[in-house]
Every structure is written in structure tokens, then in C-alpha cells.
Amino acid sequence: MxxxxxxxxxxxxxxxxxxxxxxxxxxxLWTVQERTLVNEPKSKAVAHLxxxxxxxxxxxxAAELVGTQDAERRVLMLLNPxxxxxxxxxxxxxxxxxxxxxGEAARAHRHTPxxxxxxxxxxxxxxxxxxxxxxxxxxxxxxxxxxxxxDHGNDTDEPMIWLDGxxxxxxxxLEAMFYESYPEDVQPITQPxxxxxxxxxxxxxxxxxxxxxxxxxxxxxxxxxxxKEALLRLAPDAEGSPYDAIILEYSNPATGGSVMPTMACHxxxxxxxxxxxxxxxxxxxxxxxxxxxxxxxxxxxxxDWESKDVFCVPGWAYHEHINxxxxxxxxxxxxxxxxxxxxxxxxxxxxxxxxxxPEG
Ligand SMILES: [Fe+2]
Ligand SMILES: [Fe+2]
Numbered sequence: 001m002x003x004x005x006x007x008x009x010x011x012x013x014x015x016x017x018x019x020x021x022x023x024x025x026x027x028x029l030w031t032v033q034e035r036t037l038v039n040e041p042k043s044k045a046v047a048h049l050x051x052x053x054x055x056x057x058x059x060x061x062a063a064e065l066v067g068t069q070d071a072e073r074r075v076l077m078l079l080n081p082x083x084x085x086x087x088x089x090x091x092x093x094x095x096x097x098x099x100x101x102x103g104e105a106a107r108a109h110r111h112t113p114x115x116x117x118x119x120x121x122x123x124x125x126x127x128x129x130x131x132x133x134x135x136x137x138x139x140x141x142x143x144x145x146x147x148x149x150x151d152h153g154n155d156t157d158e159p160m161i162w163l164d165g166x167x168x169x170x171x172x173x174l175e176a177m178f179y180e181s182y183p184e185d186v187q188p189i190t191q192p193x194x195x196x197x198x199x200x201x202x203x204x205x206x207x208x209x210x211x212x213x214x215x216x217x218x219x220x221x222x223x224x225x226x227x228k229e230a231l232l233r234l235a236p237d238a239e240g241s242p243y244d245a246i247i248l249e250y251s252n253p254a255t256g257g258s259v260m261p262t263m264a265c266h267x268x269x270x271x272x273x274x275x276x277x278x279x280x281x282x283x284x285x286x287x288x289x290x291x292x293x294x295x296x297x298x299x300x301x302x303x304d305w306e307s308k309d310v311f312c313v314p315g316w317a318y319h320e321h322i323n324x325x326x327x328x329x330x331x332x333x334x335x336x337x338x339x340x341x342x343x344x345x346x347x348x349x350x351x352x353x354x355x356x357x358p359e360g
Pocket of ligand 1: 109110111115150
């Protein structure tokens with residue numbers, strides 16, 4: 001019969017054995033086992049809220065002080081207080097606030113981190129993606145997938161501000177970062193205006209003469225009007241998710257899957273007074289409040305939010321959402337690393353045993 005064996009070494013023998021390992025680039029797994037193979041994840045990232053009233057004046061100040069000649073991208077990074085020293089908003093995701101002033105252009109470049117833009121303030125302005133000029137209006141979602149050329153421009157009289165979302169921390173962790181500047185400041189427009197919206201924007205009808213490799217959505221522009229209309233149509237009758245109320249995923253029209261292989265985007269509606277149940281999952285998410293006011297409780301921490309605020313929910317942290325208004329819906333945009341965890345068979349979800357957190 002086999003059974004665990006007893007250690008026979010003296011303390012001195014053990015000490016000298018361990019001391020000999022490090023200089024030889026070796027280590028004893030059994031001495032770090034408990035902190036390596038933990039029972040469940042505990043993110044170093046913490047729940048955090050960035051209020052719009054703190055963000056906007058600082059974005060404007062950045063625009064006053066720094067030109068786009070000196071800043072390839074004028075982005076205020078949303079840095080997680082638990083991840084000091086890292087360029088990260090959650091463990092795998094980065095978010096920032098980008099501002100482009102009237103008459104300004106942000107130079108064309110491309111990189112392997114994929115990016116999305118959720119427009120907060122704009123009278124027009126655009127992002128050009130692979131020769132396709134995509135107009136950007138408040139609430140629009142614009143994609144610049146992995147290794148696509150993109151530049152931004154503001155040809156209006158008002159500042160443009162949007163939320164950037166990137167998988168930058170993940171790509172850095174995988175050591176798969178590549179970056180390239182376009183030979184000119186601005187890439188030529190080679191497609192009819194907003195061409196991907198023309199081809200794929202109906203959502204259910206896709207061009208039969210074109211194929212897509214499915215790696216990322218062929219649609220670069222998800223206008224706000226359609227997202228909001230879909231939510232409002234469902235809100236009166238649909239049951240929705242117990243954890244997220246009326247929640248819709250922005251989908252790749254060619255596959256029905258997530259918009260990009262590393263990030264999923266969602267928009268959700270909390271009906272007046274609605275309080276969702278608490279759950280947690282291994283994916284992390286960054287939320288932007290499009291309209292309304294409410295509270296999210298994340299790992300027991302209450303975060304009161306209002307229109308245009310940004311907050312993050314680390315992986316495996318219990319969270320629930322409350323719409324504080326008794327008359328108006330609350331609309332949230334969010335992006336997450338769900339596709340990464342799902343494709344690696346690491347996506348887990350758990351309901352709170354009491355349905356709600358004690359603080360909720
Ligand atoms: Fe970029
Ligand atoms: Fe969730």
C-alpha cells in the first residue's frame with residue numbers, strides 16, 4: 001500500500017538544502033504551495049469609482065497643457081489603486097479617458113492590443129479604422145481591433161471625450177505587444193463613410209458575398225440609437241438576468257459571438273428602483289454610466305454613481321446593482337474579459353449564498 005512518507009532531515013540539513021536552490025535557479029514548490037495553489041482567486045485590483053465631475057476638468061486641463069504633437073494619445077489613465085505601478089484598471093483590462101480638441105488629430109498607428117471607444121461627449125468627430133471613417137456620437141461604440149490602423153479627428157467646434165477600453169495588461173502579460181506608427185499623420189480614407197455600418201449594421205442581414213475570419217467583428221460602429229432602442233423595447237416585458245436586469249451583448253454580426261476575442265461589450269438597463277441579485281465571476285469588468293443614477297455594491301463596498309461616471313469590478317468580487325431612481329431607467333455600458341476566460345475554460349460564475357450582500 002502506498003502512503004505519504006515522513007521527512008527525515010534535520011532543520012540544518014533542510015536550511016542548507018533550501019539555500020543551495022536559489023543560486024541554481026531552483027525552488028521548492030512545497031514551501032510556496034499554499035499561496036500558489038489558492039482555493040479561489042483574490043484579485044489585487046479593488047473596486048473603484050471615478051466620478052465624471054473629477055474626470056472632465058482634468059481631461060480639459062490636459063488638453064490645455066499638452067498638444068497632440070507631444071502626446072501620441074491624450075489619455076487620462078484610470079489606474080486601479082490596488083495595482084500600483086501597473087498600467088491597468090483591472091488585472092487584465094485598461095481604461096482611460098481620451099480627449100480630442102476642435103481641429104485636432106491623433107496620429108495614425110496600430111498595435112496588437114485591441115481597443116474600443118465609448119463616446120461620452122461629441123458633436124461629431126470620427127475615428128478612421130483601416131480607411132473607413134467612422135462618425136462618433138455620444139453613446140456610440142467604435143472598435144479598433146488588434147493591429148488595425150486607426151487615427152482620430154475632431155472637425156467640430158466642441159471637445160470630444162470618450163472612454164477607451166483596451167486589453168493592454170493582458171497583451172503585456174502575454175508579451176505579445178507590437179506597435180507601429182503609420183508613415184503619415186493621417187491615413188487616407190479608402191471606403192465610403194461608415195462603410196462597415198452600411199454592410200453589417202442591420203445586425204441580422206450580412207453581405208452574402210463577403211466572408212469574415214471571425215477573429216473580430218467586421219462591424220466597427222455600434223450607434224447608440226440602436227442600443228438604446230433595443231433596451232427600451234425589452235424593458236417593459238422581459239424578465240432579464242437576475243444579476244444584470246436587461247442586458248444585451250454587442251455581437252459580432254458574422255458569428256453572433258463577442259465583438260473581439262479578448263473583450264466583450266454589454267449595455268444594460270436597470271428599471272426604476274430595480275435591485276439586481278449579487279453574483280461573482282472570474283471575468284472583470286469596467287462600467288460607464290450612460291444615463292441615470294444608482295449604486296453598485298462590490299465586495300461589500302457601496303459605490304454611488306451618476307451619469308458619465310466610470311467604475312470597475314475586479315474578477316471574483318461579488319457585485320449587485322441598484323437603480324436609485326423611482327421614475328427613470330439607468331443605462332450602463334460595460335466591457336469585460338469574458339471571451340478570454342471562456343475560451344480558456346476558466347469562466348466561472350457563482351451566485352451569492354444570501355442572494356444579496358449584507359451591505360446591499
Ligand atoms: Fe491606438
Ligand atoms: Fe456580473
